[in-house]
Amino acid sequence: MSxxxxxxxLLGYLKKPQPANDRExxxxxxxxxxxxxxxxxxxxxxxxxxxxxxxxxxHDAEDAVQEWEDEIDERxxxxxxxxxxxxxxxxxxx
Numbered sequence: 499m500s501x502x503x504x505x506x507x508l509l510g511y512l513k514k515p516q517p518a519n520d521r522e523x524x525x526x527x528x529x530x531x532x533x534x535x536x537x538x539x540x541x542x543x544x545x546x547x548x549x550x551x552x553x554x555x556x557h558d559a560e561d562a563v564q565e566w567e568d569e570i571d572e573r574x575x576x577x578x579x580x581x582x583x584x585x586x587x588x589x590x591x592x
Contacts, residue, residue, distance in 0.1 A: 531559035
């Protein structure tokens with residue numbers, strides 16, 4: 499069975515944690531561009547988190563990457579594999 503939409507995903511670790519709200523900090527993000535659907539930025543509240551806690555929507559990945567570019571550490575953007583169905587925010591390696 500073929501997938502309905504393809505994803506392009508990039509992981510970025512933040513130079514320093516950013517506030518998600520008054521009590522929580524964001525340590526890393528994933529930009530997930532969904533073919534013909536826009537892009538989500540998934541926010542992770544722990545350095546070792548594999549599922550996000552919050553997300554933002556952008557019209558495309560270019561806008562999302564541009565907005566977060568200055569916050570990403572020296573590792574830069576790390577490509578991630580296609581996510582499993584219904585687990586778009588899941589960070590895993592092949």
